[in-house]
Amino acid sequence: MSIVGKTNIHEGLQVYPIKYTWAKELYDQAVSNTWFPHEIQLGEDLADWNRMTDEERHAVTFFMSYFNPAELLVNKCLAFGVYPYINAAEAHLYLAKQMWEEANHSVAFEYVMSTFPINREEAFKAHRATETMRKKEDYNITYLKRMTEVNLDIDTVEGKRDFIRNLVATNVIMEGIWFYSGFMVGLSFRQRGLLRNFGSLIDWVVRDESLHLKFGINLILTVLDEHPEIADEAFTAEIHRMILDAVELEVSYNKELMPRGILGLNADYINQYVKYMADRRLEELGFNPHYNVSNPAKWMATANDVEQLVNFFEATNTAYEVDARAHVVTNTHSTEQKIA
Template identity: 75%
Template structure:
């Protein structure tokens, strides 16, 4: 949202000499998120992960498989998010306060990658096996291909952000990496990772995940605000056809995640199986749909209510109470009415 005493300008733009003066701030939400992100700065080795080795040693093969599977997915995909930011977002955003936040986010994604490397260094996990899984396991590879399909277009082509289709491509990329990857797929994995702490296992690993989720909640908040800002400033984007495309992207992502979770926990572990995780995925997807202005699709209630004491999505990512915006939450979906 632009301030009342500033001329109307778009958050999108590619001029190198534009956006070089931080003050006055035009998008307070971006500046506030940057300051929150700076305050959240942490380093992986501040956590004594080695204290979890005894727990890891007495876990079942299925439980160790789940941790390895999560590392196989998270490690490369944190770096994939950085590519999405570098190629598909940063070059097309013109507000310096947004650039500040995006620079901090890129550092955080690198820090998350190093956090997961710390897990691989500490636990007796076969690194080669873990690295290979993200291309060898079909369900994991399918998720990565989904993301790469959007990010490749951003990396291999230069968007004409002044055109309607260029702006749509920008929004598509935002939805792919932010709403789907960070807002659904990552949160599904976070819930599984934190489920071990529920059984008094891997408590320090759980603390590491807590810190990562704290960062990711801001990433998600920034991405949703950016989508809504682009829609507010470019209302011609919100056609029924484009709304249907965005909604279908999210529904397709749920189907991919459901298959991934069946491979993550083929036989289940104590207190957790793929049916339980996938209900949580559908619950998350409904929240993301609502935040973009759509009606819910699945109707699942939150099966992991214990997350409310740790990292409940609705508590961490409360976009429209803490942030003063003029956005219409249903900017996309109203075109369907």
């Protein structure tokens, strides 16, 4: 049996023996990473908010407007587009934990929005009212919608291509490129000594997202490994095009996010980071890099690993882990299969 196909509800009710060990390892790591938003106090950040410029506040509000619905959209993509077509209990374990994490991220951003004096009604409306934000959301919804159509037959090559398209749009593009662009903007406040506790929340979200991305890439590569007929020349070119189109959507979005520079950032700087991240995602799928730009935000590479911020006023160490087993999961896919 392969990892994706029509599910038999009488099967997949026992985890052992485990076929896809990478899925169980990612689950164990995800459980070790469990955190709760209210472990972080935002009082200091609220004081920062009051001395920030209007443009800096606009950037944080824009971030919230995009991320709050996007976290829940990831869950819809998993619930309707991934989970129902998976045949491995160990992958279901991981997806269940990921879905809780996305709910937790949404609650975390809601907590920030209700702490800062953000006009919540406007912030909530913005994901549809702001054209560049709406286009990103609609991009994901197009692929998700296909997964819910009754004529989708997952046991056909075309059905599996739809499955891969939705995974690329959700895991690789939304979580693996667009979210990282947002995280970089969010964490740049801390780089300038502002919103340090908000930065700690983002650290925890990034730690979760890095596992979501590993799971998504492993799942894509496993499906391609088990069904090599999926990746013909036209499909391979289509996936490549999807990623380049997604970069264009993000470039327009960032121009609206940051019409002028703040905090040493501007839209060009952020978009160079977007292109750098897109190249990494292309490589993970087996393509050559397309943009060949350097990482303008090298501090991002280490921010999540080495930043062990202790807020001395409110004494919350963000580096804690609920379980010290801390499995490190790298290169979990055992074959050389790539999309290109």
